[in-house]
Amino acid sequence: MKKKELYESKTPKVYKSTKLNHSNFGDFTHTDYQVYLMLLSKLGSVDKNGKYLQQEELKREHTLSAKEFGQMFKMAPQNSYVVLKKAVNKLLKTDITVPEDGTTSYWRINVCSQAKYVKDEGKIEIQFTDSIMPYLKQVKERFMVYNLADISNFKSIYATRLFELLQEFKETGWMIKSLDELRHSFAVGDQYKLYGHFKSRTIVPACEEINKNYHMKVHFEEIKEGKSVTAIKFLFKPVIVLKSTNESTGETKKRFIKHEKKVIDIPSKTITKSTSKKSKTMPKKIKNGGGFFSSFMNFFRKK
Numbered sequence: 001m002k003k004k005e006l007y008e009s010k011t012p013k014v015y016k017s018t019k020l021n022h023s024n025f026g027d028f029t030h031t032d033y034q035v036y037l038m039l040l041s042k043l044g045s046v047d048k049n050g051k052y053l054q055q056e057e058l059k060r061e062h063t064l065s066a067k068e069f070g071q072m073f074k075m076a077p078q079n080s081y082v083v084l085k086k087a088v089n090k091l092l093k094t095d096i097t098v099p100e101d102g103t104t105s106y107w108r109i110n111v112c113s114q115a116k117y118v119k120d121e122g123k124i125e126i127q128f129t130d131s132i133m134p135y136l137k138q139v140k141e142r143f144m145v146y147n148l149a150d151i152s153n154f155k156s157i158y159a160t161r162l163f164e165l166l167q168e169f170k171e172t173g174w175m176i177k178s179l180d181e182l183r184h185s186f187a188v189g190d191q192y193k194l195y196g197h198f199k200s201r202t203i204v205p206a207c208e209e210i211n212k213n214y215h216m217k218v219h220f221e222e223i224k225e226g227k228s229v230t231a232i233k234f235l236f237k238p239v240i241v242l243k244s245t246n247e248s249t250g251e252t253k254k255r256f257i258k259h260e261k262k263v264i265d266i267p268s269k270t271i272t273k274s275t276s277k278k279s280k281t282m283p284k285k286i287k288n289g290g291g292f293f294s295s296f297m298n299f300f301r302k303k
Contacts (some may be wrong), residue, residue, distance in 0.1 A: 027187070039062050041148045063126075091126060167237060219234075
């Protein structure tokens, strides 16, 4: 079989198993988690059609520069240096807890076996552990993939984590999670023991921030046992799924039309000389195509 040619993706993608997506990331701050996600995005490439693919043998060693990080998450260079330096310690010291199928047990796994901050070059060099690699390798089922830029505007780790969890149910438009599962995925530890505090500090602001950035209409309903809330049902606008079948092979493929991003005004203080021209500073609305697709998408927006 001819080996497929792989290319660097212009839109870095995060790929991981659903088990890893449900994991608890300990005391990672939001920026620590963003560094971790950007390192994950370096594992994959794309084929000539833009489909996400990985090498047969995944590389464990990767480099991330402050410049790359700053461009992705819209952060000033001097702040990016500080973030990477702090993240080196977290990547080494923090382990993640991954749920084990069919049980209430969890595996504790270290993310990196070694990490180095190269001060003069403004970058970090890391090596993923053997234990985490199986959760990063491309498989046909029970995985999730999204563009890293999809979460680049989020300011809260709870919004990022909720957005990731919802991606597993993007076709259905709803997801049910017990409070224990949410507490685990949000890594709140002993904080917000009262449900009211947990809801107001994590669930509500996460939904609000996602809705501020996307036309998703995320909201939730409380599921109770007696008078106590035990689970949350999240509801949101599902993505549009287009299916096509290859007549010769009978293989059916899915194509997703993602949720449209909202245009958020950029504060004037962040605009530099290089973006002073109107053609560069004016935000461009995402195009959904003409004709049928345009009408189709407009119908959903009005709902």
